[in-house]
Amino acid sequence: MFKNLFFSIYGNNIIKIPLTIIFGILLIFMIFFKDIYNLKRLKEDYKSFIFLLLFFVWSLFSISYSSSENYVWYKLLGLGTNFLAFFGVLIMKEISLKRFTKYFSYFTYFFSLIFFLINPNSISKNFIFQEYFNEVYIQGWYLVLGQLLIVNMLLIFSFSEKKKIIYNLLISFNIICLLGGRFPIVLALIVFFIISIYLIQKKYLTKKLLIQFFKSLTIIILINSVLNLSSKTYQSLLLRSIYRFEVLSSSFYDVNFLNDQESLNQENNSFNKRLEYLLFSKNKIFKSKSSLILGYGLGSFSNEYDQTDRRLYPHNIIVEIVFELGLIGLLLALAFLISNSSSYKGFFTNLALLAALTLLINSMKSSSIVDLRLLFALLAISIFHFNKLTLQN
Secondary structure (H helix, E strand, O other): OHHHHHHHHHOOOOOOOOHHHHHHHHHHHHHHHOOOEOOHHHHHOHHHHHHHHHHHHHHHHHHHHOOOOOHHHHHHHHHHHHHHHHHHHHOEOOOOHHHHHHHHHHHHHHHHHHHHHHOOOOOOOOOHHHHHOOHHHOOOHHHHHHHHHHHHHHHHHHOOOHHHHHHHHHHHHHHHHHHOOHHHHHHHHHHHHHHHHHHHHOOOOOHHHHHHHHHHHHHHHHHHHHHHHHOHHHHHHHHHHHHHHHHHOOOOOOOOOOOOHHHHHHHHHHHHHHHHHHHHHHHHHOOOHHHHHOOOOOOOHHHHHHOOOOOOOOOOHHHHHHHHHHHHHHHHHHHHHHHOHHHOOOHHHOHHHHHHHHHHHHOOOOOOHHHOHHHHHHHHHHHHOHHHOOOOO
16 A cells, blocks of 8 residues: 555656565565564474465466466565465464554554545545545555455454444444445444344443443544534545445436446446456356366466456456466365364454454455455464454453
């Protein structure tokens, strides 16, 4: 997101800065010079990640028959950063989930504020800060931030103060609604429901807690009401969120705040294009035995779809894995997850695992396999550091 913000201000043709490589090298240097890492864990816990290594080896092998000549190397690098995030967490001696959550919340709220100030996806297109930014680079933030805020809704239960948990929970959900991502809103509601059921089942939902919740909810509603009455920007954000849900049902044609039919078509295309990718993938995968078992090779989706060598993916990581790496790749990925099933202790209190699960669910409709660094890091926390973590009642 730092890179996208930099490009939106200065453009990406001024200077080529390989930020992914730079941050990767910095992490490697930290591993060797910081005392917080223990490389012996690689030897001690090798059984936990052997299938993950085999998955990477198979990805390397698939390059030999991939139709991609250029993008495949960028995808391999992106895939490597996922593994770097996983192993970077694995070899850490200790992780404070509470401290991680605190800085994670600050980061997410900060970029949410930037997004709202620029508001690149606004309907009116007349926000004062838009002229200083190239909106192309940050238009997709509303989905990314939606994912991060759902993760935040779960991780904040590592805090001990109930009031802080409630406010962060409500603020995160409020921002998700303003961002307008349809799936993040639905998933956030599901998370809310699951949290409520768990609290009721464990008898944590006391009268005192309910009073605190409704007090906090009242304050949040009042703030929203004031902002809605006093700010056209805020009104536009709310209208856009409502509009995106209406577009999904293809019945939102008579609205006062939208006269641009092209904008309506763009919203519909977002859904239709993903459906087209999935149908295309299905036909190509089952075209032959080799395409089903071996796939078409790493980074090959765009070349097979429209004969271009670029970043393109079917917006579903299972379909993406089977399309490019075949059933062999999928079985290796599943073997990695299943082999660590005994480490997923106390499912409903393993906050990192729950957060990783929400990212995995979201990746079924909008992410590529190379964009899952946070998922891999949270998965590593849930496997290797959960015994040091506890859920605050």
